[in-house]
Amino acid sequence: MVNICLLGGVGEIGGNKILLYGKDGAIFLDFGLNLKKKREYMVGYGFERINRVLRNYLRVGILPKISGVYREDLAANEEFIYNAREFSIDCCIVSHGHLDHYGSVAFLKKEIPIAVSKSMKALIEHSIETSGRTGIDKEIFTFRDRKIEEIRKKDKTYEESVDEVDRPLIIFEEGKKIEGIPFDITPLPVDHSIPATFGFRIETRDAVIAYTSDIRLHGVVSKYTENFIQNVINSDILLIEGTRIQDSATRTEEDVKNQVITETLKKNGKLVSALVSSLDVDRIRTLIQAAEECGRIPVLSPRIYHLIKTLEEVESKVKLPRMENVKIYFEKRSIIDNGYFLESAYFRGWLKKLYEKLLNSDKLIKSEDISKHQDEYFLIFNSLQCVFELAEIKPRPGSLFIESTSEPHDEEQEIEWEKVENWVNLLRLDSRWIHASGHANREDLITIIKQVRPKRVIPIHTENPREFKKLLEKDNIRVEIIEEGGELNLDLN
Numbered sequence: 001m002v003n004i005c006l007l008g009g010v011g012e013i014g015g016n017k018i019l020l021y022g023k024d025g026a027i028f029l030d031f032g033l034n035l036k037k038k039r040e041y042m043v044g045y046g047f048e049r050i051n052r053v054l055r056n057y058l059r060v061g062i063l064p065k066i067s068g069v070y071r072e073d074l075a076a077n078e079e080f081i082y083n084a085r086e087f088s089i090d091c092c093i094v095s096h097g098h099l100d101h102y103g104s105v106a107f108l109k110k111e112i113p114i115a116v117s118k119s120m121k122a123l124i125e126h127s128i129e130t131s132g133r134t135g136i137d138k139e140i141f142t143f144r145d146r147k148i149e150e151i152r153k154k155d156k157t158y159e160e161s162v163d164e165v166d167r168p169l170i171i172f173e174e175g176k177k178i179e180g181i182p183f184d185i186t187p188l189p190v191d192h193s194i195p196a197t198f199g200f201r202i203e204t205r206d207a208v209i210a211y212t213s214d215i216r217l218h219g220v221v222s223k224y225t226e227n228f229i230q231n232v233i234n235s236d237i238l239l240i241e242g243t244r245i246q247d248s249a250t251r252t253e254e255d256v257k258n259q260v261i262t263e264t265l266k267k268n269g270k271l272v273s274a275l276v277s278s279l280d281v282d283r284i285r286t287l288i289q290a291a292e293e294c295g296r297i298p299v300l301s302p303r304i305y306h307l308i309k310t311l312e313e314v315e316s317k318v319k320l321p322r323m324e325n326v327k328i329y330f331e332k333r334s335i336i337d338n339g340y341f342l343e344s345a346y347f348r349g350w351l352k353k354l355y356e357k358l359l360n361s362d363k364l365i366k367s368e369d370i371s372k373h374q375d376e377y378f379l380i381f382n383s384l385q386c387v388f389e390l391a392e393i394k395p396r397p398g399s400l401f402i403e404s405t406s407e408p409h410d411e412e413q414e415i416e417w418e419k420v421e422n423w424v425n426l427l428r429l430d431s432r433w434i435h436a437s438g439h440a441n442r443e444d445l446i447t448i449i450k451q452v453r454p455k456r457v458i459p460i461h462t463e464n465p466r467e468f469k470k471l472l473e474k475d476n477i478r479v480e481i482i483e484e485g486g487e488l489n490l491d492l493n
């Protein structure tokens, strides 16, 4: 007998935490951060204080109330999970490097092995290094015992080590069964807005379960998704994401490229800049190609350059952009030397290292140089703060600003976008939203389900699970709606 228990990502987009347990053991499929709840309850920085972060995450439901799974060094979480069900987890399998799928791994006890692919690990490490994440949040592959740290400070004779240790790690490969864990689980790559995204085929004694992770059929590697579907046909259970179950819009990566080219060609004598999600390698490649086809030099933010270099270094299979013609934007961070004094504390470790390596090449380009020859460049940034860099460059009025990321999903993100819009107006930029989603739209979701023909569908990662019922039950496809914390017993006989 096997049970699927949904501990997060239910009735909401992101925060996936799927618990699969039975006689043979227990695993997590993703242990993501519930960004929505975090935003709802986080006030200033006080909430994050280490001695109460775990307790408060349990209190407000950012973390599920189960016991036996959380790190033991963070104090006093007992009151919320004293009577909770206890699990002994054999492995936490991560589907891809988006925070809403792996961000809560840092709260798991240090003995639980984390399973990822090589490229996924590199992407997550890149994010941790370049995002300035501090505290517990960055301990995805490592673990630092905070309790022992304090005890040692109090009692100098206490000898237990406080060194950061690595969490046990399982590196899996596409198409190969993950070794050393319960159930027969095969990772299969799928197409999404970040490379190294995997769906899974899970065989238990009772049932075959397919988990899509985040998926689309309209991206550049849609063949991955098609291959995934072929491998999970006739599964007993299909756990499928439904971010866009109420949206039929279609725009492919090729559409994005063509539209970017059209808009760029209209901007003679002016600057063109674009904002992308920082891990969307396909989009970065598209924009570099579009820039080159318009005869402009692509200029990458240092974080994007770091991302590509990281993937190059691990010899990832991910298709990377051509980097021969690109330049890297030299940010001003110091007070002296016009902002370019690398010894300044404001150039953080990775950034300083990156710039030092490039200092004697012709790869670095400063805002002053871009400012003088605005129509020669196409800037590709990955953070909303790029508006400050644009202010340095002083784009000619009417310059193009392409927003090539997802639409804001909630109020909080909308407020941030409003600020960007304020800058766009202040700098008199001409903005366009040109984007292809990382998620399958309604018609593609239905296509995937009909091709898989599962006995039962469980929608996750969606605000509208009931929409699946409406759309599918007329075709006699059974849809199970599971509430958060609820579960399904797969004793199918």
Ligand SMILES: [Zn+2]
Pocket (backbone or CB within 6 Å): 096, 098, 192, 214
């Ligand atoms: Zn995702």
